[in-house]
Structures are given as structure tokens and as C-alpha cells.
Amino acid sequence: MTVALAQDGSFGFAIQQEKGTYMAPTTWLPVTGAGESVQLQHNYVTLDMADSGAYETNYFSTGTWGQGRVIVPLVPGSLTSLLSWIQSRDGDGQGKWASVLIDCVHHVKKLRDAKVRTATFQFSKSAPVTCTLEIAGLSMSAGTTASPNMPVAAPYIYHEASVELATAGGELADDVNCEAITIRIDTMLEECAEGMRLAADDEPQQLYNTAGCRVRGSFSRDFVDSAVYDDFAAGDEAALSISLSRGASSALLSLPRLLYLHDGLSLPGSNTQRLIETVQFAALASTDGKTAPIIMS
Numbered sequence: 001m002t003v004a005l006a007q008d009g010s011f012g013f014a015i016q017q018e019k020g021t022y023m024a025p026t027t028w029l030p031v032t033g034a035g036e037s038v039q040l041q042h043n044y045v046t047l048d049m050a051d052s053g054a055y056e057t058n059y060f061s062t063g064t065w066g067q068g069r070v071i072v073p074l075v076p077g078s079l080t081s082l083l084s085w086i087q088s089r090d091g092d093g094q095g096k097w098a099s100v101l102i103d104c105v106h107h108v109k110k111l112r113d114a115k116v117r118t119a120t121f122q123f124s125k126s127a128p129v130t131c132t133l134e135i136a137g138l139s140m141s142a143g144t145t146a147s148p149n150m151p152v153a154a155p156y157i158y159h160e161a162s163v164e165l166a167t168a169g170g171e172l173a174d175d176v177n178c179e180a181i182t183i184r185i186d187t188m189l190e191e192c193a194e195g196m197r198l199a200a201d202d203e204p205q206q207l208y209n210t211a212g213c214r215v216r217g218s219f220s221r222d223f224v225d226s227a228v229y230d231d232f233a234a235g236d237e238a239a240l241s242i243s244l245s246r247g248a249s250s251a252l253l254s255l256p257r258l259l260y261l262h263d264g265l266s267l268p269g270s271n272t273q274r275l276i277e278t279v280q281f282a283a284l285a286s287t288d289g290k291t292a293p294i295i296m297s
Contacts, residue, residue: 009036009104010148011070013114015085016097022112023099027081028148031102035071035132038102038109040064040140043193064202065192066111066140070102073155074121074129076249082131083251083296086119086185087213095187095209100135101143110143111135115207117189121253123181123242128155136192138204156244156251166239167227177224179276181242183217183253183283185294215255215283215293223265223275232260232279240281254295257284 012025047058072082088096100111114137122130163181164172188211195204219240221228231238238258244251262280283293 009102010146010150011036011072012101012103012146012148013081013085013098015081016099016113019097019113022110025099025101025146025148027078028150029072029075029078029082030150031070031104032073032128032130035069036102036104038066038068038070038100038111038135038140040066040109041192061202063193063196063204064140065136065138065204066109066114067117067134067136067192069132069134071130071132074131074244074251075151075155076153076244076246076251078151078153079251086116086133086187087292087294087296089209089212093209093212095189100137101146103143103145103148108143108145109140111137111140113138113207115189115209116187118184118186120182120184123158123161123178125158125179128157129161129244130155136189136207138192138195138207153246153249156246160244160246162243162245164241164243165228167231169236172239172241175221177222179220179222181217181219181240183215183255183294186214186216188212188214212285212289213292213294216281217255217283218278218280220276220278223277228260228279229263229265229277232263237284238281240283252295252297255283255293256286256291256295257293258282259284 009031011031012028014023014026043062044059046056048056095115098114100114102109114135117134117136120132163175163178165175166172190208192204195206240255242253258281260281264278285293
């Protein structure tokens with residue numbers, strides 16, 4: 001089987017040294033498929049003025065900003081800044097600002113003071129590993145075409161991943177039976193409209209992370225044993241670790257505490273199909289709140 005991965009554009013970003021100062025991208029990743037929807041948001045309120053007849057005749061702006069989705073593959077050697085942008089917080093619990101440039105061939109989108117709203121990692125057998133980023137930026141404008149320094153390595157493929165699962169209260173151990181894994185990180189970013197202040201440029205002035213991240217996910221597993229279902233039925237915690245490695249490059253997603261919320265184990269409906277269990281989970285922080293529910297490196 002051949003898996004085609006078409007590049008439809010480029011996604012570049014740089015972690016800003018300070019809010020309000022645009023920086024040229026230092027990390028570039030390809031944008032694949034139809035996975036880009038970052039748009040300028042004009043937010044108008046139209047008015048029907050009673051003295052002007054029965055039509056809407058007036059309007060005012062409640063703010064302008066940029067937000068949307070972009071899907072990028074995970075590429076060896078190009079993940080340090082991406083993972084840092086998603087998970088790092090300062091002493092006040094606030095995420096990092098970044099400058100973003102998205103080249104969509106016929107149009108270049110430029111964002112300043114952008115944060116990650118959600119990051120969803122998708123691992124599926126025989127497919128590239130991807131991350132869907134929902135981003136929001138205080139400022140968005142038309143950019144100019146750059147000369148992106150695109151990675152030359154191919155994206156990670158799921159069969160390069162080493163999956164470890166802890167069951168029955170034990171330690172992490174290799175598990176080759178997970179066929180698809182989804183991990184969604186919600187950075188608890190407030191809506192852009194909440195950051196509006198009186199300003200001549202009509203842009204939000206703040207974009208706060210209102211809490212530590214929330215992590216949910218799911219996986220599909222070949223039902224070769226009842227270890228996962230037994231933990232679900234007993235209400236016992238588990239743990240999950242996914243490591244990607246190729247040559248000198250590696251990446252790790254570690255979830256030290258999992259609570260299974262649902263285990264959709266059922267008969268396949270045919271004696272020619274395999275039994276697959278689909279499990280939904282919540283990832284929890286340490287009980288003292290000092291260790292995040294997911295650690296990425």
C-alpha cells in the first residue's frame with residue numbers, strides 16, 4: 001500500500017521574545033491535505049435604526065483577530081519548538097506567544113501574538129503521525145512570500161512509534177496491540193473576544209490561559225487480552241507512553257496517569273472480523289498538581 005502525503009503549503013512559526021514583536025519564522029513544517037482554515041475574523045454588529053426605515057443601516061466592530069486550524073506532520077528534527085509552544089507556561093501559567101506565517105500558495109497569512117488553543121495528535125497504523133493545531137492570534141494581516149527552510153526528512157510513520165501501556169497497576173510495558181491513538185490537549189485559552197479592550201487598532205489586548213491544560217484521548221486496541229477492560233471495569237488508573245525515533249532524532253509523549261472513561265468492547269457482528277476495543281480516557285496531573293497530565297520532549 002502506498003500512502004500519499006501532498007504538501008499544499010508551508011507553516012512557519014517562531015516563539016516571540018516578547019508580546020507585540022513579530023519574529024520571522026525559525027521552524028517550518030508542511031501543511032498537508034485540506035487541513036488549513038486560519039482566517040481573519042471581522043466581528044461586526046449591524047443595527048436597524050428605527051428612524052432610518054426598516055433596513056439595517058449602521059454597524060460597528062466588536063474586534064478583529066485571527067484564528068483557525070492547521071494540520072502538520074511530525075517531522076524528525078523539527079519538533080522541539082512545536083512541542084515547547086504547545087506545552088510551555090511561564091511563572092503566571094501563561095502560554096508562549098508566537099509569530100506565524102502560513103503560505104497558502106495564492107495568499108500568505110501573517111499572525112502575531114498567537115497561541116495554541118488545542119493540539120490533537122493522531123497516530124494511526126500505516127499513516128504519518130500528524131498534529132492538528134487550533135491557533136488564535138491577536139493580530140492577523142497579509143504577509144509576503146518567504147523562503148521557508150523546509151525539513152528534508154519524511155514525517156514519522158506510526159510503525160516508528162514505540163507504545164508502552166501500564167495495566168493492572170504495574171509498570172509501563174511494550175504494547176504492540178494499539179492500532180490508533182488520539183491525544184487532544186486543550187490549553188484552556190479564553191475566547192479572543194474576552195481579551196478586547198479599548199484600542200485604536202481594534203485588536204484584542206490579551207489572550208489568557210485560564211487554567212492548566214486538559215487532556216483527553218482515545219485508542220483502538222486489538223482485543224488480544226482483557227487487561228485494559230479489566231482496568232476500566234475496576235476503575236483503576238493506567239499510564240501511556242509513546243516514543244518516536246529515527247536515527248538521532250526522537251520525541252516522547254508521556255501520560256503518567258490515565259483514567260478510562262469508556263470501553264466500547266462489543267461483538268464485531270461477523271465471525272470474519274476481529275474484536276477491537278475502543279477506549280476513551282482522561283489524562284490526569286499528579287495529585288499534588290505539580291506534574292502536568294502530559295509531558296512532551
